[in-house]
Amino acid sequence: MAAYAGIDLGGTNIKVGLFSQDMAILDQSSCRTEVEKGFHRVIGQMADSVRMLCERSGVALGDVRGVGIGCPGPVDTQAGLVVVAPNFPGWRDLPVRDALRRALGGTPTVLENDANVAAYGEFRAGVGRGYRSLAMITLGTGIGCGIVIDGRIHRGATDTAGELGHVTVHWGGRPCGCGRRGCLEPYASATGTVRRFRDALASGRSSIVTENGLSEEAITAKDIFEAAANGDALAWEIVDETVRYLAIGCDVMVNLVDPDIIVLTGGMIAAGDLLMKPLEKYAREMFFPRPKASTRLALTALGGDAGIIGAGFCAQDSFGTSAS
Numbered sequence: 001m002a003a004y005a006g007i008d009l010g011g012t013n014i015k016v017g018l019f020s021q022d023m024a025i026l027d028q029s030s031c032r033t034e035v036e037k038g039f040h041r042v043i044g045q046m047a048d049s050v051r052m053l054c055e056r057s058g059v060a061l062g063d064v065r066g067v068g069i070g071c072p073g074p075v076d077t078q079a080g081l082v083v084v085a086p087n088f089p090g091w092r093d094l095p096v097r098d099a100l101r102r103a104l105g106g107t108p109t110v111l112e113n114d115a116n117v118a119a120y121g122e123f124r125a126g127v128g129r130g131y132r133s134l135a136m137i138t139l140g141t142g143i144g145c146g147i148v149i150d151g152r153i154h155r156g157a158t159d160t161a162g163e164l165g166h167v168t169v170h171w172g173g174r175p176c177g178c179g180r181r182g183c184l185e186p187y188a189s190a191t192g193t194v195r196r197f198r199d200a201l202a203s204g205r206s207s208i209v210t211e212n213g214l215s216e217e218a219i220t221a222k223d224i225f226e227a228a229a230n231g232d233a234l235a236w237e238i239v240d241e242t243v244r245y246l247a248i249g250c251d252v253m254v255n256l257v258d259p260d261i262i263v264l265t266g267g268m269i270a271a272g273d274l275l276m277k278p279l280e281k282y283a284r285e286m287f288f289p290r291p292k293a294s295t296r297l298a299l300t301a302l303g304g305d306a307g308i309i310g311a312g313f314c315a316q317d318s319f320g321t322s323a324s
């Protein structure tokens with residue numbers, strides 16, 4: 001029986017899924033990424049996870065037609081390199097694809113950027129099923145983005161397409177993790193929202209969020225969205241700004257790519273309707289008439305599994321055959 005494996009390599013966890021020939025999930029696993037033990041240890045963890053899932057599912061490793069890996073940071077998909085990975089200290093131009101292939105006895109392996117893989121998973125098996133094009137925006141520590149156009153991942157000439165988080169939305173504005181100023185990320189990410197809220201507290205503003213005994217360090221974007229819904233003036237201002245900037249991000253995507261659907265994922269979507277209702281309003285105020293009427297904004301259907309599922313589909317696309 002042919003099978004495929006999909007790996008979501010994150011700075012915190014390594015998630016792996018094993019899929020049947022028709023991409024039904026057979027089993028999945030998650031383990032903490034032992035990034036402090038270095039590159040070869042992380043490769044070994046990925047290989048061990050694939051072997052363990054094969055054993056548990058009664059699949060011979062030789063029947064795994066291919067493995068897909070979604071890696072953070074810029075990747076070189078042609079050479080199979082991770083160029084830089086922000087949460088992996090010292091990782092630079094490392095041959096993740098070929099090292100994993102060797103560790104799995106020559107099993108064909110394909111490398112993609114993690115945001116692209118997650119978008120592709122949602123496109124093939126999630127809320128994007130049946131559409132031709134999709135953009136997925138991850139609202140977490142940063143802003144990730146993957147784009148699928150006419151059924152294919154859009155990588156760009158240098159594998160750096162879809163850096164929506166680093167589109168300048170405010171000239172000379174807030175500093176961004178990329179070293180520049182005024183990117184979308186410090187305004188519309190979960191971390192950026194919390195940081196703007198803390199800065200306002202530090203400047204003397206008050207809020208029910210901290211009056212309820214929550215320490216400033218423990219504040220999450222969800223706390224701020226909830227306080228805004230409960231009428232807290234400062235939280236409402238901050239949330240309103242976050243959502244307006246996120247609407248700008250959606251408008252950029254619609255004007256450049258014109259996807260059928262924009263999917264939101266990441267920690268900040270825990271806010272649910274408190275995020276989606278104002279976003280729908282602000283974004284549709286900005287969109288041109290045709291996308292205003294038809295472009296869908298939706299929350300992820302696959303959640304944290306989008307990465308392994310998308311990586312599995314990438315493996316099937318790259319190495320699958322019609323024979324079983």
Ligand SMILES: [Zn+2]
Nearest residue numbers: 166176178183
């Ligand atoms: Zn930036």
